[in-house]
Amino acid sequence: MELAARYRDEGADELVFYDITASPQGRSVDREWVSRVARVLDIPFCVAGGIRSVRDAEEILNAGAEKVSINSPALANPCLIDALSARFGAQCVVIGIDSQLTPRGYRAYQFSGDAQLTQESGRDVLAWVREVQERGAGEIVLNCMGSDGVRKGYDIEQLRKVREVCRVPLVASGGAGAVEHFRDVFAQAAVDAALAASVFHSGSIAITDLKRNLRAAGIAVRPPAGEMHS
């Protein structure tokens, strides 16, 4: 809750809440909590974690989220994407993909919230990106597992490949460790947004500084809270 309010005040453009252990534990994200956060947020709010049915999604949206993000449940039941998109519109349906380079190319992984249960889904990432768009996804978050947690930068090469086949907004995830990493991913992979967690939670990158730097580098971003646009 405190983090949510802090990010709102610093000028974050969107908040995504991942309850990453929900899917591996067979449960879904707490509605009451979603509602408490939605009450204080005046920016877009996306919620992920064990959303397995239209009903789950409806409860999350009714609690005040803007969008739901689906990862493992979509791999298990791709028709869920069609159903959610038909009911709520594509703009509500974000597909999260945990991707890793293997000898067979980039593959999508399930249950990545629990190292014991993480498994390769059997799907090729580029084919899955095409399929989820056909089924009605309105946005794709590509979490590159190879760079996630390492803070050495986003996986530009992989994001570029996905960008080529992704016509909906693409969000880069995994690897942010420094301001330049954000600059590079916007400039070199043409992503629509960049997501990060630990560098913001720890305070090693302040959103205000990051936005000032990106604007100075000529990347169009909303100015930090309280600062005028040029």
Next chain:
Amino acid sequence: MDAVIIDSGGANLASLQFAFERLGAKTRVSADPAEITSAARVILPGVGSAADAMSRLRKSGVADLLPSLTQPVLGICLGMQLLFERSDEGNTDCLGILPDEVKRLQPAQGRPVPHMGWNQLSPVRGDPILEGIAAGDYVYFVHSFAVPVTDLTIASADYGIALAAIVRRGNFWGTQFHPERSAATGARVLANFLRLS
């Protein structure tokens, strides 16, 4: 009661209610024609598809009532699009309060559709709903269909093509963006609307 939010059956009215709550305003969600008629102000939200929303509004009788309202009415996102004559989305006949048609957004200059994200407002003419809003202020858009810039447009946005961001005719206003999710700028638009009578 400061405003009635029309219950068009879609999910996601909570974020709008919370936004008014943060402004200290009292709102009520209702599909009751009598309650809507007597409201000081009326909000027509909309998430979902045009055809679904119109069929729900027709079923509840609100579709017939809306054009006759004389208090300030604000359509948000799909709610704004429903104020027009027709939408490309499912070839839907809409409320016909405003002329023109809602068209599918054509990807211009490789920009993704839906148009999802923060974009800048360009005021076209003065209006009380723009009070305190400057050219270039950012608001949050999420849409795949759009209304072209016409003489009803009071602010536009550029997404490879120019599109109507705020429209007005008489007591009917519409925002293509989501003021309830547009930080301080969005809160200002809603506060301005609450001052209209």
